[in-house]
Amino acid sequence: MRLHAIGQRSETVRRANLSAIVRELHANGPLSRSQLVAKTGLTRSAIRGLIGEFVAADLVSEERAAPLGAPGRPSPVVRLSPGGAVVLALDIAVDSLAVALVGLGGEILDIIRVQRPRGHSTVDEIVSQLAEMTELICARPGGDALIGIGVAVVGVVRRSDGLVSTAPNLGWRDVPLGDHLARALKAEVPIAIANEADLGALAELRRGAAIGGDDVLYLSGEVGVGGGLIVGGRPLTGVAGYGGEVGHIPVNPDGIVCRCGSAGCWETEVGEEALLRLAGHQPRGGWSEVEAVLGEAREGAPVALAALDAVGRWLGFGLAGLVNVFNPRLVVMGGLFGRIHPYVADSLQRELDRRALPASRMLVRIVPAMLGVDAPLLGAAELAFEPLLSDPAAWLRPRSGLAELASA
């Protein structure tokens, strides 16, 4: 049985309501008190009391309302204090490393991204480079309220401890990234590590093309193909966090060998290398070669167009299965797929129409991602904020009461 089914007490209500308030502010930006009343369904008194606690803890600030042309007494605007709580977000991507300091509410306070040559690197190399970048970022004044660290990595990651099971792009197998990072960053706050695509999905769900969606597929095309799945409003992690590996769905019994050891995986048909191969470019050419292919396509080169068409068909082929299984409202195409979306949309849709069940296919929309390369980084920040968002009470000063009197 799940442990959530456990008894509730009044305190639970308070926690939930505090959580609802920060979540609203985090998602929507500053809101007036009365908007909060409307959104949460709580009474003014309740909101007032809860906001008061946040203010006392310096997590939010209240300001007199800007007169907005509406009749009636203006409601104070409550906003999250950007420095009230910050997280560090790290991204270990295929060809770059990034570190950002993100404030509650999602504001990026500082960000560094450096290119990284494709190919294998040791954990130590990468972790020490990240540590340097982190030092630079944390040098800015007032980085006190750090509450967590979130990490996105191109690989299959165990959520509980950040063990990277495999990361073909880095050449890693069973690397305890969590431990390495904890040591290198001398972290005094929790470090949460997850797959790049999962976090890209989270970012698009919170800040991008899928805001507020309950059933969303996010497909991240890079060298490999990753997926982030939102099911019933919550990210699908699976039993250990390994979920969402759509890139290795077998789609072609006669397909070529995949980096994962299998053959005919989806990513061997729709990944970057597949596109470049089909377009007659150097398969390992990377981003610039992709741009070249897209340039040719823009000018109508038949080979490039045919390659994109084929990739679109395979995208539709695999997506049909996912749509049948998940019955999503939205599919968000990220990374490479977002880039090539205009060129593959037609053939993708044709294949989807041919292969997905009408019921499901009629309901789904396929859109490009909104957040670009920083999506996983932003998702990592969201991941790091999650504990605060779901239980802000832990960050509030203990309320004065008998306990305090007793200790005095």
Next chain:
Amino acid sequence: MRLHAIGQRSETVRRANLSAIVRELHANGPLSRSQLVAKTGLTRSAIRGLIGEFVAADLVSEERAAPLGAPGRPSPVVRLSPGGAVVLALDIAVDSLAVALVGLGGEILDIIRVQRPRGHSTVDEIVSQLAEMTELICARPGGDALIGIGVAVVGVVRRSDGLVSTAPNLGWRDVPLGDHLARALKAEVPIAIANEADLGALAELRRGAAIGGDDVLYLSGEVGVGGGLIVGGRPLTGVAGYGGEVGHIPVNPDGIVCRCGSAGCWETEVGEEALLRLAGHQPRGGWSEVEAVLGEAREGAPVALAALDAVGRWLGFGLAGLVNVFNPRLVVMGGLFGRIHPYVADSLQRELDRRALPASRMLVRIVPAMLGVDAPLLGAAELAFEPLLSDPAAWLRPRSGLAELASA
């Protein structure tokens, strides 16, 4: 934003705790009060009060404990009153119809199942037959406390209103089954309709091979192939309830045409007809032919064994994708797949080992279902109980208080 994120009040706590108690009793059978205290984490006083309300509403009864050899004052045993709340469960399967009366706690009070020739039938035929069967069942005395009707149907169903989008086995397209049933049964209680495999999964999750699992795939092999997916402890429905249609995941670009209009769907490779075809039997032979094939296999007939082996490989091929995507703890093989499980386990596992990512494949266990043909029926009952389980407060008599005094 989801509407659940709305403000909570004290009443919410009470609802949640009442729900936790019925869920425990419904899942585990009779429990002593102190066991409930331990399971919920609530205090004795709280439990006492809540149980008292259930007793007053005749939903549960308390009995003096049977002396159990333990020191200390014995704790009263609280059990759900089997007749306190009952549901009607209907099942429209490929080759049978079933109706059952199920009591809270899961006890089957009465059940009728009749064979049905395979092939197309009109809604009216099926619905009127179900109505007759229902009449028979409800003739038994004391069927007063009916709180809901749950229906399992072999087809793609919209959860909100029971519109059957497609049901190839019945020859239905866009049939408003919910409306038909409501009329025919003169239902005064809610009717919830869902896909057979989804409900099979629910039944296995509550009463069968997957009890308490949080991440479970249930595969239902029949003429078609269905799937019920449990993600994070909750059934995956998708945006309209069409989710879980694993049978129509495209797996073979060169595959044969499927009943759904696509080609190379998983079910064209692993469904009943595929097995019979490969084994050189009449593809439309149905259950008896399958038994014949299994008989041959038991005796070592090479053709039958080869057919089962091939089906096992394709099962593994498709399952690899699902395992990569869902990272489940458990895969439950139901229906045909449960039947042939011993014969296909090896080739399935080999293919899975070849094609699924090590991280995910190491964690998953593949087991046959426990509940047999009645799984969807039991799931339908669970579905019908769901409103009571998640908010029992609505079934309790209004508590005496100011409101009552005022109205007097």
Next chain:
DNA sequence: GGCATTTGAAAGAGAGGAACACAAATCCCG
């Protein structure tokens, strides 16, 4: 008879709801 365990009941604490007076804007009319 002693001990462990549980029940029962009353008092207490924490959380949100309801009601009322008042405050601060806009709107409208003279």
Next chain:
DNA sequence: CGGGATTTGTGTTCCTCTCTTTCAAATGCC
């Protein structure tokens, strides 16, 4: 242009609801 009506929202107090705490009483094994 100015003042009152209107509207919307705050502050505050009291109330209700629910679970917890506490302590005495009950029950059955050893």
